[in-house]
Amino acid sequence: xxxxxxxxxxxxxxxxxxxxxxxxxxxxxxxxxxxxxxxxxxxxxxxxxxxxxxxxxxxxxxxxxxxxxxxxxxxxxxxxxxxxxxxxxxxxxxxxxxxxxxxxxxxxxxxxxxxxxxxxxxxxxxxxxxxxxxxxxxxxxxxxxxxxxxxxxxxxxxxxxxxxxxxxxxxxxxxxxxxxxxxxxxxxxxxxxxxxxxxxxxxxxxxxxxxxxxxxxxxxxxxxxxxxxxxxxxxxxxxxxx
Amino acid sequence: xxxxxxxxxxxxxxxxxxxxxxxxxxxxxxxxxxxxxxxxxxxxxxxxxxxxxxxxxxxxxxxxxxxxxxxxxxxxxxxxxxxxxxxxxxxxxxxxxxxxxxxxxxxxxxxxxxxxxxxxxxxxxxxxxxxxxxxxxxxxxxxxxxxxxxxxxxxx
Numbered sequence: 292x293x294x295x296x297x298x299x300x301x302x303x304x305x306x307x308x309x310x311x312x313x314x315x316x317x318x319x320x321x322x323x324x325x326x327x328x329x330x331x332x333x334x335x336x337x338x339x340x341x342x343x344x345x346x347x348x349x350x351x352x353x354x355x356x357x358x359x360x361x362x363x364x365x366x367x368x369x370x371x372x373x374x375x376x377x378x379x380x381x382x383x384x385x386x387x388x389x390x391x392x393x394x395x396x397x398x399x400x401x402x403x404x405x406x407x408x409x410x411x412x413x414x415x416x417x418x419x420x421x422x423x424x425x426x427x428x429x430x431x432x433x434x435x436x437x438x439x440x441x442x443x444x445x446x447x448x449x450x451x452x453x454x455x456x457x458x459x460x461x462x463x464x465x466x467x468x469x470x471x472x473x474x475x476x477x478x479x480x481x482x483x484x485x486x487x488x489x490x491x492x493x494x495x496x497x498x499x500x501x502x503x504x505x506x507x508x509x510x511x512x513x514x515x516x517x518x519x520x521x522x523x524x525x526x527x528x529x530x531x532x533x
Numbered sequence: 534x535x536x537x538x539x540x541x542x543x544x545x546x547x548x549x550x551x552x553x554x555x556x557x558x559x560x561x562x563x564x565x566x567x568x569x570x571x572x573x574x575x576x577x578x579x580x581x582x583x584x585x586x587x588x589x590x591x592x593x594x595x596x597x598x599x600x601x602x603x604x605x606x607x608x609x610x611x612x613x614x615x616x617x618x619x620x621x622x623x624x625x626x627x628x629x630x631x632x633x634x635x636x637x638x639x640x641x642x643x644x645x646x647x648x649x650x651x652x653x654x655x656x657x658x659x660x661x662x663x664x665x666x667x668x669x670x671x672x673x674x675x676x677x678x679x680x681x682x683x684x685x686x687x688x689x
Contacts, residue, residue, distance in 0.1 A: 301675060305649060307656050336678065337650045343631035344651030347545035348538065353555050358534055361562050 296326050304333050404497055406457055406466060407477040407512050416475075417453030417468050427454045431465050439465065439480050439507060442530035448472065449523055460484075469513075469523060476513030476523060483508040500524045504531040536582050539652060543583070546647055547590045547640060557593060561586045576661075580654070583662035587644065634684040642677035649674055 296319050302308050303316050320327045410416040419430040424441035432438065434456055444451055450470045457466035457479060464481035483503045498517040501510045502524065511524050540561060545554040564585050565572075572581050635643055648654045648662060659670045 301678065302671070305656065305674075333678075336681065339628065339631045340635070340646055340650035340681070341653075343628050343635060344546070344647050345542060346632060347542045347551075347554065349541040349555070349558070353541075353558075354534070354537060357537065357559060357562055360559065361534070361566055 294323060294326055296323065297329060300326065300330050300333055304330065304337055400499070402459060403477070403479060403499075403510055403512055406459070406479070407475075407497070410455065410466065410468060410477065411475055416455070417466075418455040420453040422451045422453075424451060427451060427467070430454065431456075435463055435465060437480075437482055437507060439505075440530040440533060441467070442526035444526070447522075447526065448519075449476075449526065471515050471519050471523070474513060474515035474519070476511060476515050476520060478523070478527060479510040479512075481508045481510075482506065502528065504528055507531070536579060540582060540586055543644070543647060543652075544586060544590070546635070546643060547587075548593075549636070553593070557586065557590055560589050564589060577658055579652075580658045580661040583648065583652075583654075584664060587663060630685055630688055631681075633688070634681045637684055638677055638680055642673060642680060645670060645673045646677040646681070 296316055299308065299312065299316055303313070308316060320330060419427050421427050422444075424443070428439070428441050431454065441451065448471050452468040452470055452475070454465055454467045457464050459479060459481055462481050462484070464479055467478040467480070469476045469478060483506050497512050497514055498520040499510065499512040500520055501508065503509070504527075509524070509527060511520055511527070513520060537558075541554060541558050544557040544561070545551065548554045548557055561582070565582060568585070572578065635646070638646065644663065645659060648659045649656075654662065656667045656670045660667045663670070665673075
């Protein structure tokens with residue numbers, strides 16, 4: 292078979308033909324059966340060479356040996372991969388943030404506990420003395436930038452003693468004092484600033500809870516049983532929702 | 534590790550011996566590391582590595598032996614090759630036969646056909662890797678393919 296294009300079939304299949312030659316040859320292959328057959332056979336041969344060529348694989352231990360031989364010698368410190376260094380830095384950062392948050396929370400708890408204890412130690416623990424919520428709540432109006440509801444305590448073991456103003460982390464709030472079986476419980480209500488002092492940790496002498504409701508942050512702390520603290524917190528939550 | 538599997542495979546094809554292939558690959562990487570300053574960014578890294586491998590092979594005992602078997606007309610322009618019913622031959626040829634054909638090729642033919650068909654290098658890359666003109670790459674490829682066809686045809 293003789294055809295001027297036959298000599299270009301290898302270059303065609305090796306993707307070495309220029310744009311114009313490529314178009315001309317492809318047009319020729321449509322009309323020339325011998326060249327089309329030649330191109331097909333060359334393509335098959337090329338594929339078989341490719342498959343047959345991938346024949347030898349190195350031993351894993353040899354690969355390891357080469358990897359070790361070309362690995363740059365590094366000191367222990369500089370040998371730490373960048374991602375490990377970054378991970379360590381992130382870990383240190385997170386640990387620091389957690390430590391700061393915990394320290395701040397514990398500081399907050401200590402402040403509230405101090406407010407609670409100092410109120411109890413004071414000869415005038417509250418500024419408004421009344422067991423009537425309709426007396427205590429209005430007393431705070433005009434003194435605080437927010438208002439709150441107090442629960443109806445009839446048919447409950449709790450008694451409202453009264454209230455006073457309190458300052459916690461540079462914010463004014465309400466400090467309410469309740470009593471249950473001779474145990475005083477302080478309830479602190481402040482505007483919610485998005486972060487809560489974790490009252491559940493530390494200070495085992497006190498039981499405590501905290502929650503947010505209606506944009507306000509509630510803290511409740513006292514030496515009463517945890518169940519009593521929780522019961523009072525439920526009353527306050529229900530009152531806030533009413 | 535860049536190109537390790539390809540370089541080892543090629544080294545084994547060139548040396549036809551596992552131990553010599555391992556020595557060749559190890560020396561190639563060491564030379565590449567030592568001479569990395571000579572590599573110009575933007576040029577073909579694969580061709581550069583193959584060139585180191587090939588030059589190392591040619592100066593090895595196996596390489597020197599292989600050079601002695603190079604046909605005298607190796608780099609002459611390939612003559613026009615009449616077509617044969619290759620499609621029938623190659624379709625029937627199994628992989629083992631193709632490998633035997635590659636084994637029987639002189640190293641200069643074997644390396645161009647492997648770089649072109651297996652590594653899918655362009656003629657320009659092959660020219661850089663082997664250090665020969667593109668025209669020589671084309672003529673060697675043509676002769677190598679013709680030799681393959683003849684071996685497979687004779688084996689049938």
